[in-house]
Amino acid sequence: MKTEKILVSGAAGQIGSELVPALRQKYGKDNVFALYHRTVPKDAANAGVHVIGDATNKDFIEKLIREHGITTIYHLVGVLSAKGEQDPDLAYAVNMGTLKNVLDIARQLKNEGKEIKIFWPSSxxxxxxxTPRDKTPQRTILEPSTMYGVTKVAGELLVNYYFRKYALDIRSLRYPGIISWKTPPGGGTTDYAVEIFYGALKEKKYTSFLNAGTYLPMMYMDDAIRATIELMEADSSKIRIRTSYNITAVSFEPEEIAREIKKHIAEFEISYKPDFRQQIADSWPKSIDDSSARADWNWRHHFGLAEMVSDMLKNLGSIVK
Ligand SMILES: NC(=O)c1ccc[n+]([C@@H]2O[C@H](COP(=O)([O-])OP(=O)(O)OC[C@H]3O[C@@H](n4cnc5c(N)ncnc54)[C@H](O)[C@@H]3O)[C@@H](O)[C@H]2O)c1
Incomplete structure (x- = not known):
């Protein structure tokens, strides 16, 4: 069997910092290159092969892919929703520019007989x-109100186009809010559902930047990583959606997660001070219909709200004092 040589861009981010070790465990630490932007995270220096550089620099990325004979790319570089509203030009340049570069490099290599498989996350x-907000269907209205959302819709259409026109094997998931404890989230609208655990453990209270009643679809990191790898390992005949798959685990609102935390930390109190992110959250689905992912490549989530809260508190509890 041909050895996979994998490149993960955005490797220091919330998702990359957990995807890289998971891939290294599966494919070997010398076969998974982590691309960091400016610095290498402390605990990553000796964990496997890595490079530092700017993903908007096409020549640099192309050289990297060619020199190391990369066969699979997980392209996670991105400027997220809340950050993107503060700097829409940067969000556009990074999210669209780096995706187009990666696709064009793969297209060029394919012309030379070298196939590259690509994972790119939508949201x-x-x-x-x-968009209908309850049980949002796989195929529906895509008229986002954030620059981040604009880059995700355009990206979905672009990857679908490159699949159809150039037969590139690109796969994608519309991640919901991802909850994790190893690395802090990178400036998204669902970040409250991670911050709340820090508040609970440090001060037994948390002021949410989203209001009570704001339902959003969410997923625990373990499920997100497994979904990503399962999608990439699925037989290509099973991948029937080449824009991006709806995928979800649970939907909850701030009061529900607070109630679940209170089962472990009885004194915990939540209060509300919504900011600009409330408007973003109000434009997003409350729940997602991911039946296509479940039918096509057998997606199943493992973590519900209770399991997620208990795992978060156990793991974060040992590092947050
Ligand atoms: N975390 C979530 O809840 C979530 C939800 C939906 C979709 N996504 C998508 O998943 C991907 C990864 O998300 P994340 O949460 O890990 O993001 P993050 O912000 O934590 O990480 C993104 C990484 O990209 C790097 N980066 C930014 N610009 C770069 C550049 N020019 N060159 C090289 N690196 C650069 C940053 O340094 C950062 O480490 C993104 O495409 C995001 O849109 C994430």
Whole structure:
């Protein structure tokens, strides 16, 4: 069997910092290259092969892919929703520019007989205020109101186009909000559902930047990593959606997660001070219909709200004092 040589861009991010070790465990630490932007995280220096550089630099990325004979790319570089609203030009340049570069390099290599498989994440941010918000279908209205969402819709259409026109094997998931404890989230609208655990453990209280009643689809990191690898390992005949798959685990609102935390930390109190992120959350789905992912490549989530809260508190509890 041919050895996979994998490149993960955005490797220091919330998702990359957990995907890289998972891939290294599976494919060997010398076969998974982590691309960091400016610095290498402390605990990553000796963990496997890595490079530092700017993903907007096409020549640099192309050289990297060619020199190391990369066969699979997980392209996670991105500027997320809340950050993107503060700097829409940066969000556009990074999210669209780096994706187009990666696709064009893969297209060029394919012309030379070298196949590259690509994973690129979309998001529930691809939906917008005109999208049906309950059990949002796989195929529906995509009219996002954030620049981040605009780049996700355009990205979905672009990867679908490159699949159809150039037969590139690109696969994608519309991640919901991802909850994890190893690395802090990178400036998204669902970050409250991670911050709340820090508040609970440090001060037994948390002020949410989203209001009570704001339902959003969410997923525990373990499920997100497994979904990503399972999608990439699925037989290509099973991948029937080449824009991006709806995928979800649970939907909850701030009061529900607070109630679940209170089962472990009885004194915990939540209060509310919504900011600009409330408007973004109000334009996103409350819940997602991911039946296509479940039918096509057998997606199943493992973590519900109770399991997730208990695992978060156990793991974060040992590092947050
Ligand atoms: N975390 C979530 O809840 C979530 C939900 C939906 C979709 N996604 C998508 O998943 C991907 C990864 O998300 P994340 O949460 O890990 O993001 P993150 O912000 O934590 O990490 C993104 C990484 O990209 C790097 N980066 C930014 N610009 C770069 C550049 N020019 N060159 C090289 N590196 C650069 C940053 O340094 C950062 O480490 C993104 O495409 C995001 O849109 C994430």
């Amino acid at each position: 529930i941010a691809a939906f917008g205020p005109t």
